[in-house]
Amino acid sequence: xxxxxxxxxxxxxxxxxxxxxxxxxxxxxxxxxxxxxxxxxxxxxxxxxxxxxxxxxxxxxxxxxxxxxxxxxxxxxxxxxxxxxxxxxxxxxxxxxxxxxxxxxxxxxxxxxxxxxxxxxxxxxxxxxxxxxxxxxxxxxxxxxxxxxxxxxxxxxxxxxxxxxxxxxxxxxxxxxxxxxxxxxxxxxxxxxxxxxxxxxxxxxxxxxxxxxxxxxxxxxxxxxxxxxxxxxxxxxxxxxxxxxxxxxxxxxxxxxxxxxxxxxxxxxxxxxxxxxxxxxxxxxxxxxxxxxxxxxxx
Ligand code: C2E
Ligand code: MG
Ligand code: MG
Ligand code: MG
Numbered sequence: 001x002x003x004x005x006x007x008x009x010x011x012x013x014x015x016x017x018x019x020x021x022x023x024x025x026x027x028x029x030x031x032x033x034x035x036x037x038x039x040x041x042x043x044x045x046x047x048x049x050x051x052x053x054x055x056x057x058x059x060x061x062x063x064x065x066x067x068x069x070x071x072x073x074x075x076x077x078x079x080x081x082x083x084x085x086x087x088x089x090x091x092x093x094x095x096x097x098x099x100x101x102x103x104x105x106x107x108x109x110x111x112x113x114x115x116x117x118x119x120x121x122x123x124x125x126x127x128x129x130x131x132x133x134x135x136x137x138x139x140x141x142x143x144x145x146x147x148x149x150x151x152x153x154x155x156x157x158x159x160x161x162x163x164x165x166x167x168x169x170x171x172x173x174x175x176x177x178x179x180x181x182x183x184x185x186x187x188x189x190x191x192x193x194x195x196x197x198x199x200x201x202x203x204x205x206x207x208x209x210x211x212x213x214x215x216x217x218x219x220x221x222x223x224x225x226x227x228x229x230x231x232x233x234x235x236x237x238x239x240x241x242x243x244x245x246x247x248x249x250x251x252x253x254x255x256x257x258x259x260x261x262x263x264x265x266x267x268x269x270x271x272x273x274x275x276x277x278x279x280x281x282x283x284x285x286x287x288x289x290x291x292x293x294x295x296x297x298x299x
Pocket of ligand 3: 210244
């Protein structure tokens with residue numbers, strides 16, 4: 001009868017609730033544990049920056065490197081940013097971690113300079129949370145001053161979704177950063193929802209086309225159409241275009257035909273530790289000296 005049915009429904013509801021609560025509890029505990037490990041990792045200096053080179057589409061010269069963080073856990077080994085950046089972002093730890101990235105990347109360029117290596121552009125990734133933190137401009141200025149890196153050689157990468165979350169606020173922040181003389185790239189372009197009218201208000205230098213449009217560009221005419229549109233938009237706004245995730249020679253050729261200005265991807269090199277990046281810089285300098293700036297260097 002109805003009473004029994006109700007009784008069962010309630011019992012079932014309770015059981016479901018209990019199950020749900022246990023799940024939540026477990027997830028919360030895992031999060032707390034990871035957060036604790038992250039804090040400890042910062043204290044114990046377990047983070048490393050790896051560097052991925054970027055190349056000119058026109059002549060193959062090395063134009064810059066992007067710094068990408070890795071966590072070298074004493075037991076778990078090398079951990080990719082996808083596994084800890086989101087939590088660092090949620091907990092606010094990213095502000096401290098991001099500042100470490102900023103300083104370490106700038107200091108690295110100083111070391112390379114002292115080793116007689118050519119000065120190239122250093123790009124770092126900024127998270128949404130960092131973009132909103134009040135002292136960002138001061139921190140960038142401090143890192144530049146401490147390392148002697150010329151401001152124009154520091155590039156800040158901000159994802160399309162981060163700037164578009166609160167575009168009005170972002171315009172002001174980016175204008176402030178730009179005033180320091182740094183350059184600004186919009187990262188993962190095409191994966192968020194850009195308001196094109198805002199795009200023209202941002203003081204941008206580079207637009208990075210997300211690798212999801214690159215991976216199948218030989219076969220998917222829609223991807224080629226999107227890249228074509230993005231390149232045209234970027235060039236009309238005076239920005240230069242970097243294609244991300246270039247893995248094959250065919251992709252390189254196609255992206256070059258479509259007007260991309262620079263390339264980054266496994267076809268050239270994965271992100272590598274600082275010592276290997278220094279070797280790339282050394283090779284590229286030698287290559288340039290030998291061949292002049294016009295000839296493609298196959299690193
Ligand atoms: P991202 O900034 O878009 O960086 C590009 C990612 O694509 C890197 O992954 C890089 O290793 C990978 N990649 C490069 N070339 C290729 C390719 O040819 N094929 C494929 N399949 N992948 C390629 P990674 O290093 O795992 O970083 C993932 C994301 O984590 C970054 O995406 C960025 O959003 C974030 N991240 C990394 N380092 C930092 C950091 O220092 N601070 C912040 N806030 N975020 C970071
Ligand atoms: Mg990036
Ligand atoms: Mg990207
Ligand atoms: Mg990404």
